[in-house]
Amino acid sequence: MNSADLGRRVGVPSTALFTDQYELTMVQAALKAGTADRRSVFEAFTRRLPEGRRYGVVAGIGRVLDAVENFHFDDEMLTFLREQNVVDGPTLAWLADYRFSGDIWGYPEGEVYFPGSPILRVEGSFAECVLLETVFLSILNHDSAIAAAASRMSAAAGGRGLIEMGARRTHELSAVASARAAYIGGFNTTSDLAAGFRYNIPTVGTSAHAFTLLHDTERDAFRAQVDSLGRGTTLLVDTYDVTEAVRTAVEVAGTELGAVRIDSGDLLLVAHRVRQQLDELGATETKIVVTSDLDEYAIASLAAAPVDAYGVGTQLVTGSGQPTCSMVYKLVARAGSADPAEPLRPVAKKSLGAKSSVGGRKWAARRLDEHGVAEAEVIGTGAVPAELADRQLLVELVRGGEVIAREPLDAARERHIAARAGLPMSAVQLSRGEPVIPTEYM
Incomplete structure (x- = not known):
């Protein structure tokens, strides 16, 4: 080793x-x-x-x-x-x-x-x-709280992917510890590069709404991302109109598009509509990632939705309402x-x-x-x-x-x-x- x-x-x-x-x-x-x-x-x-x-x-x-x-x-x-x-x-x-x-x-x-x-x-x-009392309790109370929240979310996800993405919602050092604890509790990846560097946790990330808004059209933004990151990337499709964005995403990336991410709206309803649209466009292998203030209860409510992965931030790094043990x-x-x-x-x-x-x-x-x-x-x-x-x-x-x-x-x-x-x-x-x-x- x-x-x-x-x-x-x-x-x-x-x-x-x-x-x-x-x-x-x-x-x-x-x-x-x-x-x-x-x-x-x-x-x-x-x-x-x-x-x-x-x-x-x-x-x-x-x-x-x-x-x-x-x-x-x-x-x-x-x-x-x-x-x-x-x-x-x-x-x-x-x-x-x-x-x-x-x-x-x-x-x-x-x-x-x-x-x-x-x-x-x-x-x-x-x-x-x-x-050693204070430093031990500081570590155990924080990390165990995050891991417990992560475990509940993992159980609710039922085997679907979980992405830790709470770095911007907590102290920068707490963010690294939170990513580590979340990984123990069942999360698969983190968006935090410091956590990936220090603890060898797999990292993921593509783009935010700012990237779409930077470009003159949504198509230009998607094309720039696909040209840079490849067809297997994840395109964010809720900046403007989701239906139009999904159509454009498949036109730009083809049916090999890796995933689309939905960050707003009625996630249950939108996920079903997006899945149907992707299948009709031939992108049957394109996955759906949902984000937007999720916790274990929201994840459980999406069990019947055609969702492949969940991105969780604020509720995870704050212990989903229980920030200490x-x-x-x-x-x-x-x-x-x-x-x-x-x-x-x-x-x-x-x-x-x-x-x-x-x-x-x-x-x-x-x-x-x-x-x-x-x-x-x-x-x-x-x-x-x-x-x-x-x-x-x-x-x-x-x-x-x-x-x-x-x-x-x-x-x-x-x-x-x-x-x-x-x-x-x-x-x-x-x-x-x-x-x-x-x-x-x-």
Whole structure:
């Protein structure tokens, strides 16, 4: 496997300041108190799924591994922290030498998760683990939200093509992460070249309405595009009159025209009319791509339409109304010292209401019914029952500070397809409901 198979991790800046100030001030206070080196276990999980969602999708693990490798404080950062009086001198000296040296286990990317699932388990000293909280949650909350929306759209599309095209609807760096997460969730291609460059996601794109408006006639625009990109290109046919545009497109490109794109109007009605017209003109192999503020519900409503692919932007990169997964990162166990022989003791927040958590270093497994379909997410802190030993979900990601679990993005994509297929059929229903399987604690 060459480096390109895993994506290009070039030009990645330090992630050390992608954090909240209180992470550093906690380290300062713990160093002064002599507790910073206590062996600790943190876990990332969510207490609930976003409203109406039946399952979550783990995405961002590869980016978490990048964040671990690039989490270090350079001289310029340390100068900033000193000038802003964020932390004191001894803490700055500690930060200057910081490199994560612990272990990380987690759900593999593309896997599904449920409330309470220990998606990430981070083990090491308190100080080195707590520093990673904000950047880990930033990545996991964003990427998993996008992947979940993509998965719902993929299920609604029923095997038809999906194009991620939301770069202009979000922050430029979020756009790249969104394209990556969408690919894991089931999208086939992206319009974002930075995502294609960094993660080897297939890229697509032809022209916008501006290109048609640039030319004196629609025919001139189509001819220019076909002359440049070939007959297999996709022509945008709704700038003026769709019926006339389809006729012109076939006249210019011939029956070998690759596709037409429709970006406005009653997509269900227009798609049927365009399909009939293309067939009558002999362009029976020309495909139809639809865009225009689609989400999973709009995609599902077009199931009966002769559509070959959907282009999705705004609703995808904003999580289709659920832009975060509300994951948290909590200390669940700690020892009284750095001694690896000292036993860990469970700790947990015991707040009133919904913010309490379950202490202890956890394992997770998915129990299947007699048909091989998932029936429960089982989480425990003791010995793993023999019947669940081969169904454990956590895999080793980082050992002694070294990343050991990099994989091609396609592996995560394929894993998600398999994981979703292993859930009860109601998982892909778009109607609101509870998590499709319960979480059980042992």
